[in-house]
Amino acid sequence: MCPPEHFGVLYEINPWMHTEVTVDLDKARAQWDGLVRVLRDAGATVDVMDPHPDLPDLVFTANAGIVNGAQFVPARFRHPQRQGETAYDVEWFSARGYQVDELPVDVRHEGAGDALPFGAGLISGYRFRSDAAAHAHVSRLTGAAVRSIELADERLYHLDLTLCPLDERRAIVAPLGWDRYGRRVMEAVVAEPLVLEDDEALAFVANSVVVGSRVVMPSCPPRVGRQLEAWGFEVAVVPVDEFLKAGGGCRCLTLALDVTL
Amino acid sequence: MAAVDVVEIEGHIIDSLTLAKVMDVILAAGADYRVVDVAIGRTNADVSRARIEITAADEDTLDALLAELKVHGANRTDSGDAQLADVERDGVLPPGFYSTTNLPTSVRIEGRWVDVENPEMDCAVVLRADGRARTYPMHRVRIGDRVVVGQDGVRVAPFERPRGASPFEFMTSEVSSEKPKALLVQDVAARITRAKAEGGKVLAVCGPAVIHTGAGPAVARLVGGGWVDVLFAGNGFAAHDIESNVMGTSLGVSLQGGLAADGGHANHLRVINEVRRYGSIEAAVDAGYVDGGVMFECVKRGVPFVLGGSVRDDGPLPDVYTNVVEAADAMRYLVTGVTVAIMLASTLHAIASGNLLPAGVETYCVDINPAVVTKLADRGSHQALGIVTDVGLFIAELADVLC
Incomplete structure (x- = not known):
């Protein structure tokens, strides 16, 4: 994770961002600290990278790249505003002994934000930020099967706003965000889906972090909470609304390092 | 395209x-x-x-x-630009030259697709100094011409049968004798009418059997009525057309009585000899020696024709091209703008014409022998529709519908 020292809505690259909205930095820091605390309570180890004054979105580490054991595939960001992050991400992972394997320069892929491990491989979103053409390269570099899902609603511009894998059979899903082919693929892949209503999806409910049996969520409608508890999960809601101003929730603020594809 | x-x-x-x-x-x-x-x-x-x-x-x-x-x-998939090679000897293409089909073709030059003009099969594509690309038969290339070699940067549109109500629609097989002829006549007539209305030219390719079967006057009516814009034939067709009008026989057989005329086997030779005396068919028409028939109508209406010669020709008539390469070039020059072609009881000239025509030209091949259409298709003129019937009856009906 990366602390929100220099976080802010300084540009608009998704429908949630409005530069006239002011971020309360103290509140953001308190919310971020709260998220770290809840994750640690759940049993996670949190490594922190240094913030950078020119890179307000560096807090959204989910987009840094794809982690596969000791391999790191850095993102290729769509927008120039975020492309500067990659050098710092690569530096961080290199310093920790990761093997860095890069995607070709002519494709875009925004890391774990658009690639979630599920169903014996990766599910990867495309259209708004990542290119479908990147998926074959991701597959070649990681050795994992990559199923492509076309994202259909610009408000849900990354896959991790539409999908939260819970365990091998279950996932929180937001079909609102997928085209009809993507819906059919996900129906085949997710044995037991917890299907979000459209308004729930737009409240970033799927942008949650799962640590063991704890689901750390930016918000949780009672209906969703009941189903998660019925499945044996505990729900921890952490308000991160300062970050929602930039279009990111709990999941976007984290990058899982314990992933082996 | x-x-x-x-x-x-x-x-x-x-x-x-x-x-x-x-x-x-x-x-x-x-x-x-x-x-x-x-x-x-x-x-x-x-x-x-x-x-x-x-x-x-x-x-x-x-x-x-x-x-x-x-x-x-x-x-x-990026095929890249077309490769070009210079012609080093007149009439000889560079090795590996791209051999054309009669389908619409374009070549990629400096990243831009350029349509090849005058689609014609079995030719080379020459990129001209003005940036245009066009088909050239082998014998026409000259030193320094830039010719497309290899398959890269060449793209060919697939053949499409014309859509809509047409003979193509109910003809499930390309050649068949078991189709209602009256309906076909109506459809061919409609196609010709439409082609003319759209400013297209109609090409008629005629074999001597057109005259032998008594269809000469019907073809003459079509030419006289303005339904034919270009005519290709051989020495035999023109000779028998003139013979039938001057002597009343075709290859010595009376077209009225159907009997061999006395000494009639020499009739066409005498006619050819007389036209040679005048110097040309046009001169024979102008002098009043020929006063009817297909060639007469062509001269009167100024319909261009090419008579291609062959080794078995008698005479030949003075208008006949005795150099086949020159004949093909003359035909090549005249097919521009042709949108409908009717091949009438002709094998050699039909195939020669088929070789020159782009695939988009609607081609009707009327012959009592289905082999001609098969030959045409085998040589790449897939657009040809065969109508297996007696040419005399078919053309008489067609002329009745159109004229």
């Missing part, structure tokens, strides 16, 4: 339904596809790969579709 391109897509395109989606997107855009090849990954981690050829109505539709497909990871 239809636009064609090939896209390549790779990834877990089967599991992701991406391949199905790409095909659906192509059809939804009103375009068509052909899967060139698919390589399915063996293991879970292997990616699959597919190449898909897309045919759209025009370049704009294709470009819009390609942009849409790019989103799904399907990218145009």
Whole structure:
């Protein structure tokens, strides 16, 4: 994770961002600290990278790249505003002994934000930020099967706003965000889906972090909470609304390092 | 002209339904596809790969579709520019020259697709100094001409049968004697009428059997009525046409009585001899020696004709091209603008004409012998529609409908 020292809505690259909205930095820091605390309570180890004054979105580490054991595939960001992050991400992972394997320069892929491990491989979103053409390269570099899902609603511009894998059979899903082919693929892949209503999806409910049996969520409608508890999960809601101003929730603020594809 | 391109897509395109989606997107855009090849990954981690050829109505539709497909990871396979080589000897093409089809063709020059003018089969493509590309038969190339070699950067639109109500529609086989002729006559007449209305030219290719079967006057009516713009034939057709008008016989047989005339076997020789005395068919017409028939109407109406010679010709008539290469060039010059061709009881001239015509020209081949149409199709004139019937009856009916 990366602390929100220099976080802010300084540009608009998704429908949630409005530069006239002011971020309360103290509140953001308190919310971020709260998220770290809840994750640690759940049993996670949190490594922190240094913030950078020119890179307000560096807090959204989910987009840094794809982690596969000791391999790191850095993102290729769509927008120039975020492309500067990659050098710092690569530096961080290199310093920790990761093997860095890069995607070709002519494709875009925004890391774990658009690639979630599920169903014996990766599910990867495309259209708004990542290119479908990147998926074959991701597959070649990681050795994992990559199923492509076309994202259909610009408000849900990354896959991790539409999908939260819970365990091998279950996932929180937001079909609102997928085209009809993507819906059919996900129906085949997710044995037991917890299907979000459209308004729930737009409240970033799927942008949650799962640590063991704890689901750390930016918000949780009672209906969703009941189903998660019925499945044996505990729900921890952490308000991160300062970050929602930039279009990111709990999941976007984290990058899982314990992933082996 | 239809636009064609090939896209390549790779990834877990089967599991992701991406391949199905790409095909659906192509059809939804009103375009068509052909899967060139698919390589399915063996293991879970292997990616699959597919190449898909897309045919759209025009370049704009294709470009819009390609942009849409790019989103799904399907990218145009880059064939690069066409390779060019210089001609080093007059009438000799560089080795590996691209041999043309009669289909609409374009070549990529410096990243831009240039349509090849005058599609004609078995030719080379020459890029001219003004940036235009056109077909050249082998014997016409000259030192320094730049000729396309290899297959790179060449794209050919697939053959499409004309759509809509037409003989093509109810003809499920290309050649058949078991079709209602009256209906075919009506349809061919409608096609000719429409072609003329659209400013196209009608080409008639005639064999001597047209005269032997008594169809000469009907063809003459068609020419006289302005329904024929170009005529290709041989020495025999013209000679017997003139013989029948001057002497009343065709190859010595009376067209009225059907009996061999006394000494009639020499009639056509005497006619040819007289036309040679005048110097040309036109001169014979002007002098009043020929006062009817197909050639007479051609001269009167100024319809251009090419009479191609052969080794068995008697005479020949002074208008006959005795150099076959020159004959083919003369025909090549006249086929520009032709949109409908009618081949009447002719084998050699029909095939020669078929070789020169772009695939888009509607070609009707009327012959009692289905072999002619088969020969035409075997030589690449797939657009030819065979009408197996007696040419005399067919043309008389056609003239009745049109004139």
